[in-house]
Amino acid sequence: MLKRHLPMVGHTRGNRSAVTCALKCGNACAHPVPNTSENPHFRDIANAAISRRAALGLGGGLAAAVVVGAQAVSTAPTAEAHGGTHPKGGGKLEFRALNGVPKTVDDVTVPEGYDWKAIIRWGDPLFADSPEFDITAQTGESQSRQFGYNNDYLDVISDGRDDRRGYLVSNHEYTNENIMFSPEYIASNPEDVVNAGIAAHGMSVVELRREGRGRPWEYVRGGRRNRRITGFTPFSVDGPAAGTDLLKTVEDPTGARVLGTLNNCAGGTTPWGTVLSGEENFDQYFVGTGSAEEARYGLGTTPTQRTWETVYDRFDLNNEGYANEVNRFGWIIEMDPEDPESTPVKHTALGRFKHEAGTAVLSRDGHAVVYSGDDQKNDYLYKFVSRKRYRRGDKRHNMTLLSEGTLYVAQFTGDSPAAEIDGSGKVPSDGAFDGRGRWIPLVKNDRSLVPGMTVEEVLVHTRLAADQVGATKMDRPEDVETNPVTGKVYMALTNNDKRTVATVDEANPVATPGGGNRDGHVIEITERRGDHTAERFGWNILLLAGDPAKSESVYFSGYPADKVSPISCPDNLAFDSEGNLWISTDGAPGKIGFGDALHKVTLEGRNRGRVEQFLSVPVDAETCGPVIHDRDNSVFVNVQHPGEDGEWGKHTSYFPDYLPASGPVQVRDRVAVPRPSVVQVFSTTGNNGTGRGRRH
Template sequence: MGTPLNLLPMFGHTRGNRSAATCHFKCGNACAKDVCNTSTNNYFRDIADAALTRRAALGLGGVAAGAVVVGAHLATAPEAAADFGGNGQGGGKLNFKAIAPVPKNVDALTVPAGYDSHVIIRWGDPIFNDAPEFDAKNQSAAAQAKQFGYNNDYLNITADQGNSRRGILVANHEYTNEELMFDAEWAAANPEEVRRIAIEAHGMAVVEVRRDKAGEPWNYVKSGARNRRITGSTPFTVDGYAAGSDLLKTVADPTGKRVLGTLNNCAGGTTPWGTVLSGEENFNQYFQGTGSATDARYGISSAPSERGWELTDPRFSAQNKGYENEINRFGWVVEIDPQDPTSTPVKHTALGRFKHEGANIRVAEDGRVVAYSGDDERFDYVYKFVSKNKISKDREANKKLLSEGDLYVAQFTGDSPASEIDGSGKLPSDGAFDGSGKWIALTKNGKSQVPGMSIEEVLVYTRLAADKMGATKMDRPEDVEPNPVTGKLYIALTNNTDRGKPGKKAGADEANPRAGATSATANRDGHVIELTETKNDATAVTFNWNILLLCGDPKNPVSQQYFAGYPAEKVSPISCPDNLAFDSKGTLWISTDGQPGTIGYCDALHKVTLTGAERGKVEQFLAVPFGAETCGPLIHDRDNSVFVSVQHPGEGGSFAAPISYFPDYITNPAQAKKGQLSGPRPSVVQVYSPAGANNGKGNK
């Protein structure tokens, strides 16, 4: 609807088949605008020469002695399975022969030999008994509020305790593609309803699932007792040190403790006590700001918003009297209880406000819980939160663990001379990009650690607080995941084509070693960092780190790649790492977002070996269809299953002229049944081996 593709700000500036629509609808054309971080805090290059100590403590390639992701406290905690591989049951291993990279215009879900795929649920599928069946040409906000939302991202599926045939699915709904959702003529005649439908299509979904037996495909249950939609208008409570702050009060909520809705929910994580954390990411695009410096630091313009929601609801414009603070009420980590559809979800202010990709929990040996999160913006930061209190057998008490604690931001230091980090991605003389680092406290014991800022200001304007404290500017830190077997932390840095450009302050550094003024030398492909906290203690304030992967296509003669020393000619090409996951053996899995525009292949899911002689070996498991992104990977290797969210299939096309027909592949509208869409629908997909553990043989 609305804006023709050739009028979008990123039209003609994306590479390959990366759609300008992705930039417009997903992140509000962030790359078409100036970087948000114009602070003058120290860059990595400025401090690199001060840290030439060697990396003996890092233990590259090995598993730290006694390393665990959880302490003894967790073993007795309810819902301890979380979303680790195989529901935490261990065992199992996915055997497959890596597929060849799939050209970017292939409209198919491609899986390894010996595997089948199964669509569990799609956009618009009704999840309540009184919900109408999806009708692409007869949509309404009331219907969407009772149907599976759009552009599912974070995903978890867990079997119920004591019953492997029943379980629950939780998914985020990050953003909407109105140009794919609506007939353009109808949308132009009904702009108000289009906006209301979009608000209800955001948020999260909780859906019960069933299967015949373990290892078989899951199917969603329309009448599930726990089914729930959380949308852009669902009431949330606010907790933590900033709850009730004047910075969060509006005319509609003078308490500063009740917010309507959650928006742009990207990645997330399941807690050891069975709740789900979700990160509010590119919330800036939904608001019209005032032109303040704090708005600018979060990428919020004083111009009309990207989506025009302020035309429907006054709270989406800070220029409307009484709603100046509504913007401050988004950009948080939210927590929901999928077991209780009557519970009120919570926004946790103690974890800080920024563009959270997600939040993932590790339990320290002393029982405190640690939540890690990346701020998905060029030149922004990596954070962790350490709870004040300890995990216990009391589930209700555990649900309050993220309300109090200390917030930290990461500073990385390299161990190579700055002169050896030239921006090309060439390894320094010691043979590795690595070094040490520290977690800088932003809050401590309920008090601000940032000069000149109150604790409420630190938590509401966390980016500015981190600027002041000298955090290291990173290349779009997205998913930050602790390995459930080793305890090591892995950070996906998607890319940053602005690093090292003329007029930009941040050049290459050892933690972000690729930069360039041209597209050929810029960091288009991203990288992955492996971080080991001192003594493998999640509460430690120091760490060692190394770059595991410098992503890219080894066939590209210009771009430098690095695969932990593994021969580049033996890996699957990989670009734009986004979401991370682990199987029950602690093997890393990486989903991508942007490969069509960087290396010319459909986005994909890859397995990466972390130990032994094959450390750094990248093997492609699947590829998603034309225009789609791979999201929310979930590895249940004990069940020989992998789950992914197929987000924005066919992005770059339109309702009238689709470029993808996934998942129904109805190519002729005249052949469609009532309500069916002859075009793409974001979906949750299970990829499984019908024969169980296999040797990579099969027909699909």
């Protein structure tokens, strides 16, 4: 159902760069916060809890009683889980930390003793018959057979044995047509531009090979597992909301089959070897009808930035028969990277919201548990626990684990008097920002636990259900990851300029004048008895981010602030084999003036809270999807949206292929453009470097 394509509309201001805000999340920061519920910020809950404890003579011991027995959670053996391995153990990445890199450096900056290479770039051909990348002739057909744009989530998995073969899986979050196509091409090929944009979204599976362990990987064109999943790929739908009226459209009267996945952000590899991916800022692709349900998810009623609705009717919810099309996005999807012919699934049992992350782990008794943040200011943290249990070696059964179970939303309570949480970031008198929390169930199997809402209403309009039960408003919950060594859970909260002194609480304690929580923070969660299925947990703030040289609202679990690398806007999280936390950032250039980066954070012992910068990405880029293979002395990152602030003919970056001093570059009669890429950083010394930081 084609229509005439209209010119792209302009950009508005945002929290990152104006362009990134417009295209990554549809200027979410420039619009009113969708959560207008009267849920108390947990400051009110904390005051009530403190009063109850005082009356009962319990003091501060109640919160401490929740934090017990954090042990590593049992998981499937790595070789079985993946048909290969995440290399683990035996390695430790040693490096001399960087201390901020100017945001104007158009390069990946790494420590002395390391080097980097791009494994694969936007537009690289995946199949033997894929067309070569040609910036002057990108179409939906060519893009559907090439590596997609703006890669976010990443995993790199070795097949084991001699460690010479493996594969990577990467998400493709969004597109920036203004630097992907010339204005002339957009004007003369409008439908090709739309189709290429839709095809550049989704996911890629890419076969890898290398000469041996510790050596750089190369991608294999025509590899057995190579696959593109796009905005046109058929998906099945399962779980309690599948087939219900809220998911039916004129093109899919069954409500059980959806075309495409959009705005895929963070994800995770399951213990049974599949990959999960979260659909995040899906609202920006649709013209809404103005309903209250749509408003809660941030949908507007005006033409979209990309104007896909001018080519495909399904992106305009006002068209007859398409009112529910937006309900078919905002899910956790699951795909099998080992089977390129398999149909990926959208799991309704995990709820519909702006999923950042889909981190799967097994509980002690074999239930699958998935953590996910809802990436919007004042939204919530969620957890899903499967009804069925994992079966070793039974992949078909295990791929049904996420079809039915209990969906929870988190409520946090602090243990300090409200007067001590004043927005300054000053540590309370008990020496820590900490407390307890509980998981509030929303759905159990096929039964709603939210009064007045059916199970399909809870799962399709999950934000409204969470509003109703009193979930805690958080400062943009992004990636949520579990520590493979301790079993503890970590949540990145990127920032929240809407946080005020009147609404601060112990889990969101910063509100600087005119800036709210500008730099973000990280929370550490310990499930009761170390069991991921528990409905109670303890929590503490690991760090309040910022540049210690410029801000007093910083905290690093007691580690001296003058001895850490500056860090702002934590986004994606990862772990090395020793259980150290690695944090990639999104938005640091606009907050502390340095390029976005990847940092290592020590979690145990006397150096707990020490932040050490490992790398920085090029101009306008974001660091995404870190993967730490310390046995191989390698780190992988997705370099997303390099040169985002540029425009055609005035690019601000030429990463990764060209690093000119200034001006546009012509190579073989083609204009050089920035290309989002998967990058491997590897040791060049054998025993890693400890020298001063340098650029490649």
